[in-house]
Amino acid sequence: xxxxxxxxxxxxxxxxxxxxxxxxxxxxxxxxxxxxxxxxxxxxxxxxxxxxxxxxxxxxxxxxxxxxxxxxxxxxxxxxxxxxxxxxxxxxxxxxxxxxxxxxxxxxxxxxxxx
Amino acid sequence: xxxxxxxxxxxxxxxxxxxxxxxxxxxxxxxxxxxxxxxxxxxxxxxxxxxxxxxxxxxxxxxxxxxxxxxxxxxxxxxxxxxxxxxxxxxxxxxxxxxxxxxxxxxxxx
Numbered sequence: 001x002x003x004x005x006x007x008x009x010x011x012x013x014x015x016x017x018x019x020x021x022x023x024x025x026x027x028x029x030x031x032x033x034x035x036x037x038x039x040x041x042x043x044x045x046x047x048x049x050x051x052x053x054x055x056x057x058x059x060x061x062x063x064x065x066x067x068x069x070x071x072x073x074x075x076x077x078x079x080x081x082x083x084x085x086x087x088x089x090x091x092x093x094x095x096x097x098x099x100x101x102x103x104x105x106x107x108x109x110x111x112x113x114x115x
Numbered sequence: 116x117x118x119x120x121x122x123x124x125x126x127x128x129x130x131x132x133x134x135x136x137x138x139x140x141x142x143x144x145x146x147x148x149x150x151x152x153x154x155x156x157x158x159x160x161x162x163x164x165x166x167x168x169x170x171x172x173x174x175x176x177x178x179x180x181x182x183x184x185x186x187x188x189x190x191x192x193x194x195x196x197x198x199x200x201x202x203x204x205x206x207x208x209x210x211x212x213x214x215x216x217x218x219x220x221x222x223x224x225x
Binding site (some may be wrong): 033035042043045048056059089091093101103104105106107108109 | 159160166
């Protein structure tokens with residue numbers, strides 16, 4: 001596709017359930033990033049992939065959060081035993097390489113609501 | 116102290132006005148700077164990169180002051196469609212992910 005694609009666009013689930021969010025980056029982009037944005041707040045970095053390795057996981061808030069990436073394509077972010085404070089928009093971005101000079105292109109996000 | 120600080124606003128300006136936003140960053144090793152725009156309930160979109168010499172894109176001018184560690188965005192002849200939240204974004208060599216400010220909200224009024 002032309003841009004970063006995320007699915008689902010919306011997810012409502014009960015507290016304690018596991019959720020899996022998917023990101024399909026722009027074709028050819030080797031770098032992939034996950035961010036979280038709570039209502040009315042700025043973006044928080046979660047994890048960065050270069051290819052299928054994750055050199056920076058420093059933003060993952062707890063061990064309930066994990067992510068993986070297959071090659072240089074799809075990534076999934078998994079949240080286990082969801083809590084209400086996990087409610088947020090989860091945004092994925094990609095860039096051609098993990099070069100700090102290059103801007104990142106964002107998907108539309110997954111709006112996660114934990115009841 | 117936040118790594119990137121912005122005045123949250125809102126800035127309410129009439130159409131045609133000139134408005135400027137500033138942003139300060141704390142990490143002197145920051146190397147790349149951007150302004151992103153985020154519309155309500157939408158994803159952030161790149162507005163422009165910010166270069167040391169300053170750069171202009173139509174009605175938008177970005178400036179970087181490394182000595183004082185601040186970045187500015189000037190919007191001339193504001194349009195209703197400029198209403199959005201403007202995110203100041205920095206990056207530094209040791210970290211690939213971008214660091215976002217919380218944004219400055221602009222409301223252009225008819």
